[in-house]
Amino acid sequence: MTGAALAALLGRHGFDVFTGVPCSLIEDVIAALERDPRAPWIAAAREDAAVGLAGGAWLGGRRPAVLMQNSGLGTSLNALASFSLMYGLPALLLVTWRGLGGKDAPEHVLTGAITPGLLDLLGIPHRTLARESVDEQLAWAAREMAARLSPVALLLPPGVLETVVAGAARPASTVSGLRETRVAPHARISPDVLSPLISRREAIAAAVKQLGDEPVIHANGYICRESFSVADRPENFYMLGSMGLASAIGVGLALARPARRTVVFDGDGNLLMNLGIVSTVASLRPANLVHVVFDNEVYGSTGNQASPSRDVRLDAIARAAGYRTVAAVTGADEVAGAVRAALEDAGPHFVLVKVTTEEADVARIPHTPHALRDRFRKAMARP
Ligand SMILES: Cc1ncc(C[n+]2csc(CCOP(=O)(O)OP(=O)(O)O)c2C)c(N)n1
Structure with missing residues (x-):
């Protein structure tokens, strides 16, 4: 599956706000979202801010997804515990699983080993995406979010998405209807x-x-x-x-x-x-x-x-x-x-x-x- 296909699938499952901090494993997903005029990618400065932004969007009637590297789970712990989980605010957490099996750069190894455990500790239901079942996993996540009124995580290991090397030019993102033309402050x-x-x-x-x-x-x-x-x-x-x-x-x-x-x-x-x-x-x-x-x-x-x-x-x-x-x-x-x-x-x-x-x-x-x-x-x- 390509990143663009995953982005399209997210849209088909009703996700309509996308925010987070990039990881190279989801580079193509984010590139596709940046080109989507209906629900363009919102670049957050930190993952916990993305969790906050997603909560605000849900309170405003949207179905948000937060895309992050698993290192960002650490950054988000308090936002997840004392905001999303405490209030009961649904969001899909699409979390790349760097360091899986200890095979990655040193900075990912410990976080990779404890990633499912962190989600378990928080009580966030999670599944691991596999190439042949992405559609069902997304359907599961959307169902769980709605039923539990709570965040749900899908872990994305390396190799599930094909890497597209081409580097298509990214248009300047426009959030239609939401932006003012730039004027001097x-x-x-x-x-x-x-x-x-x-x-x-x-x-x-x-x-x-x-x-x-x-x-x-x-x-x-x-x-x-x-x-x-x-x-x-x-x-x-x-x-x-x-x-x-x-x-x-x-x-x-x-x-x-x-x-x-x-x-x-x-x-x-x-x-x-x-x-x-x-x-x-x-x-x-x-x-x-x-x-x-x-x-x-x-x-x-x-x-x-x-x-x-x-x-x-x-x-x-x-x-x-x-x-x-x-x-x-x-x-x-x-x-x-x-x-x-x-x-x-x-x-x-x-x-x-x-x-x-x-x-x-x-x-x-x-x-x-x-x-x-x-x-x-x-x-x-x-x-
Ligand atoms: C992550 C975190 N660290 C520390 C605290 C403790 N804490 C609660 S309110 C607060 C001060 C907030 O300061 P400010 O935004 O300036 O508002 P003020 O209380 O001065 O009106 C702190 C440090 C916390 N709730 N969460």
Whole structure:
């Protein structure tokens, strides 16, 4: 079977969002997906970000597949455990099996030996693809995902796919309908020095006041809790674990539901943990994404340890990457204005909100992960 045939088969089994990090064993699969105008390949910076993106896409009504090398399973462990498995979010994990039987470059040998064991430990059902049964294995994976509401893995050993040497030219990927034409990013408000004026909860309250029924993906920690205390809504997705992934989940949802705005409430520590996402956003340019970062310059939820954002302007990083608009604000009125402007205009937008380290005394999120998933997905299914 060729990579192009496998890509076509994935489409026939209903998979319609493809993301991940490449491995040479699936070079031809990815090349075929890059050429597919209906469900083009979304290049993630890390495998765990791809897992987040796939979850966001599923919440938006799609059937995602994450393609990765088995080394990427290690990178994805926390995303799989505290996001996909905890909430119960279906995704096909198509994992190349480097190091199988100890015959590979040294860096693959140990991971190759423990790959099925890692999936077993996580409780992710898996099968190994064989050339003559790819179709049945994909049907099995699609069935299991739907029945379990959970990720399912197919391991792809070397030799199952034929290698096509020709190196066909890859067209520039176009995500039809999801992209804005490239325009120079511009700053809305960007003073050199930003002194926080309000607390994170006050800033969240000012932002929430601007919202209608837009979905908001929340970074973990007190951002969730304080937002919950301001206003709980079915359109709020509270990320309980999986630190760093709110932005990736937001990108997946924004791409899956291009007609709707997707808002991300991020933290500085969360964004820095998954900084590659700014390049994914700037490259895909989802016009409907509003990325708000509440920057208190500390890891507030774990005791106010200093974060590098004390010395590094995150808005400058977003601007350099190529978000369409970038704002950096401090006061409640400015927060409201920046969020309102972002909701009214084509993005992607980045709003940096410098806030104090003050933490409100607020309760934990009372909803179970499955309840959060179900009410959120239902809210996303509404037109
Ligand atoms: C992988 C991982 N490492 C560490 C933690 C512990 N942790 C939970 S919230 C948090 C801080 C988040 O910082 P930030 O995004 O800046 O938000 P803040 O709490 O300051 O609002 C940390 C380190 C975690 N949940 N997951």
